[in-house]
Amino acid sequence: MVAAEETGVFDRFKPSTDQDALDELELKSKKYLRGEAANLEVLQDKKLKGQLAVREKLYGQSAKAAAKAEKWLMPSEEGYLEAEGLEKTWTIKQESIVREVDLLSARKAFDMILPELGPYTQEYTSSGRYMIVGGRKGHVAMIDMLSMDLIKEFQVRETVRDVVFLQNEQFFAVAQKKYPFIYNRHGTEVHCLKEHGKPLKLQFLDKHFLLVSVNSFAQLHYQDISTGEIVANYRTGLGRTDVMRSNPYNAVIGLGHSGGKVTMWKPTSVKPLVTMLCHHGPVTALAFHSGGHLMATAGMDRKIKLWDLRKFEVLRTYSAQAQTLDFSQKGLLATGNGSKVQIWKDSGGHEYEPYMAHAMVKGYQIGKVSFRPYEDVLGIGHSKGLSSILVPGSGEPNFDTWVANPYETNKQRREKEVHALLDKLQPETIMLDPKKIGTVRPPRRKEKKAKKEAEDEMEEAIAAAKSITVKKKTKGRNKPSKRAKKKQEEVFKAKRPFLEQPSEDGQPPAKKKQRVSEADELPKSLQRFARKKTA
Amino acid sequence: MKVKVISRSTEEFTRERSQDLQKVYRNYDPILRPLDKALEYTRAVNATKLDNIFARPFIGAMDGHMDSVSCMAKNPNHLKGIFSGSMDGDIRLWDIAARKTVCQFSDHKGGVRGLAASTNGDILVSCGTDCTVRLWKVPVLKMMDSSHSAGEVLKPTERYVWKHAFWAVDHQWDGTLFATVGAQVDIWDHNRSVPVNSFEWGKDTVISVRFNPGEPDVLATSASDRSITLYDLRMSSPARKLIMKTKTNSICWNPMEPMNFTAANEDCNCYSYDVRKLDEAKVVHKDHVSAVMDIDYSPTGREFVTGSYDRTIRIFKYNGDHSREIYHTKRMQRVFCVKYSCDASYVISGSDDTNLRLWKARASEQLGVLLPRERRKHEYQDALKERYKHLPEVKRIMRHRHLPKPIYKAATLRRTMIDADKKKEQRKRAHSAPGSITVEPFRKRRIITEVE
Numbered sequence: 001m002v003a004a005e006e007t008g009v010f011d012r013f014k015p016s017t018d019q020d021a022l023d024e025l026e027l028k029s030k031k032y033l034r035g036e037a038a039n040l041e042v043l044q045d046k047k048l049k050g051q052l053a054v055r056e057k058l059y060g061q062s063a064k065a066a067a068k069a070e071k072w073l074m075p076s077e078e079g080y081l082e083a084e085g086l087e088k089t090w091t092i093k094q095e096s097i098v099r100e101v102d103l104l105s106a107r108k109a110f111d112m113i114l115p116e117l118g119p120y121t122q123e124y125t126s127s128g129r130y131m132i133v134g135g136r137k138g139h140v141a142m143i144d145m146l147s148m149d150l151i152k153e154f155q156v157r158e159t160v161r162d163v164v165f166l167q168n169e170q171f172f173a174v175a176q177k178k179y180p181f182i183y184n185r186h187g188t189e190v191h192c193l194k195e196h197g198k199p200l201k202l203q204f205l206d207k208h209f210l211l212v213s214v215n216s217f218a219q220l221h222y223q224d225i226s227t228g229e230i231v232a233n234y235r236t237g238l239g240r241t242d243v244m245r246s247n248p249y250n251a252v253i254g255l256g257h258s259g260g261k262v263t264m265w266k267p268t269s270v271k272p273l274v275t276m277l278c279h280h281g282p283v284t285a286l287a288f289h290s291g292g293h294l295m296a297t298a299g300m301d302r303k304i305k306l307w308d309l310r311k312f313e314v315l316r317t318y319s320a321q322a323q324t325l326d327f328s329q330k331g332l333l334a335t336g337n338g339s340k341v342q343i344w345k346d347s348g349g350h351e352y353e354p355y356m357a358h359a360m361v362k363g364y365q366i367g368k369v370s371f372r373p374y375e376d377v378l379g380i381g382h383s384k385g386l387s388s389i390l391v392p393g394s395g396e397p398n399f400d401t402w403v404a405n406p407y408e409t410n411k412q413r414r415e416k417e418v419h420a421l422l423d424k425l426q427p428e429t430i431m432l433d434p435k436k437i438g439t440v441r442p443p444r445r446k447e448k449k450a451k452k453e454a455e456d457e458m459e460e461a462i463a464a465a466k467s468i469t470v471k472k473k474t475k476g477r478n479k480p481s482k483r484a485k486k487k488q489e490e491v492f493k494a495k496r497p498f499l500e501q502p503s504e505d506g507q508p509p510a511k512k513k514q515r516v517s518e519a520d521e522l523p524k525s526l527q528r529f530a531r532k533k534t535a
Numbered sequence: 536m537k538v539k540v541i542s543r544s545t546e547e548f549t550r551e552r553s554q555d556l557q558k559v560y561r562n563y564d565p566i567l568r569p570l571d572k573a574l575e576y577t578r579a580v581n582a583t584k585l586d587n588i589f590a591r592p593f594i595g596a597m598d599g600h601m602d603s604v605s606c607m608a609k610n611p612n613h614l615k616g617i618f619s620g621s622m623d624g625d626i627r628l629w630d631i632a633a634r635k636t637v638c639q640f641s642d643h644k645g646g647v648r649g650l651a652a653s654t655n656g657d658i659l660v661s662c663g664t665d666c667t668v669r670l671w672k673v674p675v676l677k678m679m680d681s682s683h684s685a686g687e688v689l690k691p692t693e694r695y696v697w698k699h700a701f702w703a704v705d706h707q708w709d710g711t712l713f714a715t716v717g718a719q720v721d722i723w724d725h726n727r728s729v730p731v732n733s734f735e736w737g738k739d740t741v742i743s744v745r746f747n748p749g750e751p752d753v754l755a756t757s758a759s760d761r762s763i764t765l766y767d768l769r770m771s772s773p774a775r776k777l778i779m780k781t782k783t784n785s786i787c788w789n790p791m792e793p794m795n796f797t798a799a800n801e802d803c804n805c806y807s808y809d810v811r812k813l814d815e816a817k818v819v820h821k822d823h824v825s826a827v828m829d830i831d832y833s834p835t836g837r838e839f840v841t842g843s844y845d846r847t848i849r850i851f852k853y854n855g856d857h858s859r860e861i862y863h864t865k866r867m868q869r870v871f872c873v874k875y876s877c878d879a880s881y882v883i884s885g886s887d888d889t890n891l892r893l894w895k896a897r898a899s900e901q902l903g904v905l906l907p908r909e910r911r912k913h914e915y916q917d918a919l920k921e922r923y924k925h926l927p928e929v930k931r932i933m934r935h936r937h938l939p940k941p942i943y944k945a946a947t948l949r950r951t952m953i954d955a956d957k958k959k960e961q962r963k964r965a966h967s968a969p970g971s972i973t974v975e976p977f978r979k980r981r982i983i984t985e986v987e
Contacts, residue, residue, distance in 0.1 A: 034565060066563040075547075075560060082537040097538055105542045146545065207570050249569050290566050329566075376540040392540045400562040407548050409557065422581065429573035437572045438923060524965040 029067035033059060035435070078330070079376040079392035081356070090342075090354045097390050105390065107148065108377050114139070114385035119367045122381040125165050126206065127404035128373035128395075132172050133386060134163035140174055142185060145372070146406065154187040161242070164202045166211070166225060167420060168413055173211055175199035180213055182225070195230055196221045200242035205251045208425045210267065212253055214244050220253070222267040222427065231427050232267040243283055247309075249292020250434045251425075256283030262297055267427040274432070276312055278305060287325035287333070294350065296333055298322035304335065306350060315350045326378075328371035328394035334378055336366035341380060343391055358389050374399045374406060458498040465494035579923035582916035583932045590898035592862050594881070597634045597891040600625055604885030606649055606703075607872045610673065612656025614877055619885055620647030626661055628673070631881070631893060638687040640671050642694070649704030651713060658725060660713050662701035668715060668723065669694050695728045697721070705744045708751050712768070716741035716756055722768060734766055736773045743785045749793025757783035761983075763798055765810065776986040777813045779806075785829045789853060791836025797853075799827035799841055802981065803949070805851065813985050816978040820851045822858040824945035833875040833896070840882045840896075842870030845942060848884050850896065861936050862894050 037056050043049045081097070083089045098106045114120065117135035124131050130151070133141045138160055141153040162175040166182070171190065173182050180199045182191040197215040204211055209226040218240050222231040236255060243256030252273065253265045260279040263272035279299025287296045295307040298321065306316040320342070322335035333344040333352055339362055345355035360366065365383040372379055372388075375395045380387040399405060405412065429437060449457070468490060470483055522530055550557055565571065602623035610616030615631040624643035627636045645664035652659050652673065659671040670693035699718040706713040711725045720741055721730035739760035747753035752768040763777045763786065781801040789795040789807075795817065797807045805820040805827055825845035832839040838859070840850050846867055849858035868887035875882055875896065882894040895902070901913065923929045938946070964972045 031565065032563060034571075069561065069563060074562070076541060076543065077539075079540040080537070084536055087536060092536055092538075096536065097540075100536065100538045101540050102542050104544060105540045207574070251570060290569075292569070374541070390540055392538050395541055396562070396564075396567070397541050398562040399560060400564075400567055401557075401559045403562070403567050406543075407545065407558075412557065423574055423577055425570060425573050425577055429570065429577070434570050435572050438576045438926060523969060 025064065025067050025071070028070060029060075029063040032063035032066040074398045076397035078397050079395070081392040090357045092356070094358055094389050097392070101390065105376075108145075108375065108388060109390050110388050112386040118385060119365060119383040120381040120386050121160075121162055121368045122379050122386060123164055123370060124372050124379065125169050125404075126373060127399070127406045127408065128375050129406045129408070130165070130169040131372075131379065132163045132165055133381070134160040134174060136160060140183070140187075142169070142172070152185060152187045156181070161200055162202045164204045164211075166204055167206055167209065167417060170413075173202050173204070175202050175213065180211070191228075193223060195233070196223070200240070201244040203244055203246045203253060205246055205430075206420070207423075208251060208427060208430065209421075210251075210427065212244070212246065214241060214255065216240055220255070220265055224427075226421060226424060234265065234270055236263065236265075236272075238263065241283075243286050245286045245288055247288040247292055247295075248290050249288070250432060251430045252432060254286050254288065254295065256286045256297060258282040260299060260301075262286065262295075264432070266430040268430070274312065276307070278307070278314075279303060285322050285325040285335075287327050289327045289331060290329060291331075294327075294331075296325050296327065298325055298335065306352065308350075316352060318352070323366060324368050326370050328378075328391070329373055329396040330394055332371070332391065332394045334369045334371065334391070336369040336380065339364040339366060339382070341366060341369060341378070341389070343378070343394075345393075356391060360387065371395065373404065454498060458495060461494040461498070462491055465490040575919065576923060576926070578916075579919040579926075579929055580932070582919050583929050585916070586899045586920070587932060587935065588899075589901075592860070592895045592898035593864060594893040594895060595634050596866075597629055597631075597636075597893065598889060599627060599636050600889040600891075602646070603869075603871060603887040603889060604891060605646060605871055607874050607883065607885050607891070608650040608652050608659070609874055609877055610652055610656055611654055611877070612673070612675070617874065617876075617883055617891075618650050618652065618659060619872075619891055620650045620661060620663075621889065622646035624663065624665070626650065626659075626671075629891065631876070631883070634893065638674060638689055640669075640689050640691070642669055642691050643667070645700075648700075648702050649715065651704045651706040653706050653711075653713075653725075654709050660704050660706060662704045662715050664700045666698065666700050667694055667696050668701065668704070670725065693725075693728075695723070697730070702740060702742045703744050705746050705754070707746050708748050710751050714744050714746065714754055714756075716744045720744065720756055720766065732768065734773055736764055736776060737762070743783070745786045745788055745796070747788050747793055748790045749788075755786050755788070755796055757786055757798065763808075775813065777808070778983040778986065780981045780983060784827060787830045787832050787839060789832055789836045789839075790834055792853075795853075797830055797832070797839060799830040800981075801826045803827065803843075804981075805830060805839075805841060806978075806981070807853070814979070814982065815976070816982070818854055818856055819977055819981075820856060820858070822849055822851075822861075823847070824942055824949055828870055829872045831873050831875045833879045834877055835879050838875075838879075838896070840873045840875050842873035842884050842886075844869050845945065846870065846886075846939075847942060848873055848882065848894065850882070860898060861938065862898075863939055863942070864892070865939075866890075867892060 038052060040049050040052055081089050081092065094109060098109050114135065117137040117139035120133055120135050122131055122133045129144065129146055131143045131145050136159060138156045138158050140156055140160060140163065142151045144151055156174065156176060158177040160174055160176055163172060165172045170185050171182055173180050178198055180193045180196050180202060181189055184190050196213045197217060197219065199213040199215050202211065202213050209224055210231060211223045211225050213221045218236045218238060220234045220236055224231050238257040238259060238261060241255055241257050245254050247254060255263050255265065260277055260281055260283060262276045262278045262283060264274040265272050278297045279301050281300035283297055283299050285298040293309050295309050296304060297307065298304045302319055302321050304318045304320045304322055305314050308315050320335065321337045324336040326334045331346050332355060335342050339360040341358040342354060343356040344352040347353045360382060366380055368381040370379050371394050373395060376390055376392050378389050378391045378394065470486055472478055548558060600621040602621045604619050604621050606620045608618040610618065617629050617631060618626060619629065620626045624641065624645055624647060626640040626647055628638050630637050643663045643665055647661055647663040649662045657673055659673050660668065662668045669691040671689060671691050701715045701717045704713060704715045713723050715721050715723060718740060720734040722732040723730050737760055739758050741756045741758045744754060744756045754766050755763060757763050759782055761779050761782050763783050765774045767774045783798040783800050785799040787797055794810050795807060797805050799805050803823045803825060806816040807818040809817055823841065823843040823845055825843050827841050827843050829842045830839055837853055838850055839853060840848060842848050846863060846869060848862040848870055850860040851858050866888060870884050870886045872885040873882065880896050882896050884892045924933060
């Protein structure tokens, strides 16, 4: 009896676990489907319907295959940091983390004290393998982060404001005192980009091969580095700024201005795509989530705000200060202020909570924080050199060999460069919603309101017009009759747009109908003799 | 405190020895691949451009005839064999792969007008203006060895003299009968010196004949009285007749849908008909600017090739109203006959300039053996083109063809004339009593009557 009951229970549980596995797979494959399936029910054409149904099925299969690959074939797992007991994750010191992790990972945390040529800024390649470092007083160095070898170090003997990698580690651009320069990995100057003027910040859009700079006259330059052509040159007209980031999701450039505005730019329009008033005071930092729908801004008004870029609405406001912001691949947000770094983590529903904190030696001013892709490492450039700390759970654990490979060989790098050039995107493909490319623009049609709805609206408008209190006028103009007349006029004005609308069956209102029908009655050849105006 | 960080050892993620393959790891997460739609679109545009760059359809010319090539026949036994007959009475068997003559069949005294091979490929039937039908034995072994000496001359096995000049011949599918046309339609047997049956409907010359590939006893002919006639050999008289406004030069049945046939017409168009419903054409294939001389279906039944008096060859989809492809060269003159090869990958044309020309059916196709990676790449590019073919830029590049100036001008002129006619018709309708002028679709307009 007991055994039977047990088997019964077992039977009841077994399918549910299967169901769970299926649900999990479903949930995972949703990510790979890239949006909703087409609605085939509305299609009239049977043949097309059949073809599309086959295609949708294929999409589903491939998404499921990708989900299964994600579940079973990924070689590495995400990092994590969990507190035990009364401990909080943000009280855990770097030293104790370094002590706990393996030797290989412990090597990734370091402090490089370079007191003379700072403050420093730094940047990683998209694979996270190489780092380029720029000291304000002209110190430029490139480091292989895998072997911790210094590849090249040189002194440009000019102010260095920003450094960026171009398509791979072979070339990088440096924003110097008067112009941006392009150097190769041996430190040889390859180009001087005089058209850009005095650059404050550089960004590189790798899919488009566009180098973007904002100069001290607040001009935005886009230059195609594969052809050398200046694609666009726009005046922002909002004052000098060095807050610039590109949105990885759609390659739109975001600029933060001293008036508290954030503007978003594409190379094919003179005016910004979006202008948002984000802060009551200068914007100090800006960062985009790699999913593309989340933006973080920090302002001098001691606020850090998270924005939804689909609705352009603020999601969360935190009272904190930051000179620099960065999102990691897994969505952690790093903020740098003074000599303190704070890392925030999404606890669900874009509710960011403190996750880790790190304090540098007092007096160090943090200039830039940036997460190293595919690693649990945060790089910090500050006034007295460079630091690197471990942030468990920040990086994507599994890289794709064909997207960004930290272990790339020379041959693979060359191959990839050729393919990147073949697939180079045109500047026109930069837009707010990149999914729009290749789709059909839906026909613009106003939705017709139901009769009852229209009537209700009219009544409402009339009631609103009636309730307007007329101001008292001077003597003679304030007669009751005149006031009544005025009120009547107002009511008529409110009524008019509703009366002029075509009625239910699509016919224009009665007065117009007469005029049109006269011309319609005549045969086409005689229509030109129809009376132009009805008397 | 529990902590774990990502830690990869280089040894684990790189190959051990230089002989090993490089290790490949995949992560299909869409977040790692932003702008994927734009990338795909760019690839589609590039694939379309590459298609135009690699469009080299002309493979080679086969010369040897001394007069214009008037007719051709496929050798059903050998993929690389094709027969051609010319107006000086010469018949040649060609090896398409080597582009050389295998042997010559010369006995005709006048021009050869018709060629047909039996379905098993043993017997070749030829007829011509010298009022004779000749039967030839096709040399089989000749096709096998590659070191054949060109120009061996063969003699006919049979020679039947008849009372009128012949215009065309076609062999029955899976049978021993063949039909010749001229002043009348004659049905012959391999072993009889006189026709076993003759048909006549009207007094005009019949100019082309084709047997139905599905129903061996059904054949269609076109005559110079602008008619297309259907015959059934099981009946004593012709079955149906369709009279159009202009003459049909050639007919071809769709081998996959044998109830449909396409007629190459003198008015620059081809008309696809369903035999069961002859009162209107299913599709009108427009694009040529001069009379269409010959037509042949691909064995897949999805495409057909036409040769025209305007010195071009066009390839149409079986249901497409405009051509998919146009082929021309400076040296090619009026095209009198075209054939689609039996593997649907080549097109052969015979023209006034005494040459046979060999073309690829898909202009940018890569010939030869493809490596699997290469093949996958082609498949990917084809899929991209298919997906984005309706977008304006892709469509424009895909449709673009260089046309010789005379053709371009003639096409412009034709379009102007057609537009003018259309406009006139519209005005006429506008100035007449409503309903007094009925509009007929073009599919019906070129048909005069259908006679049972």
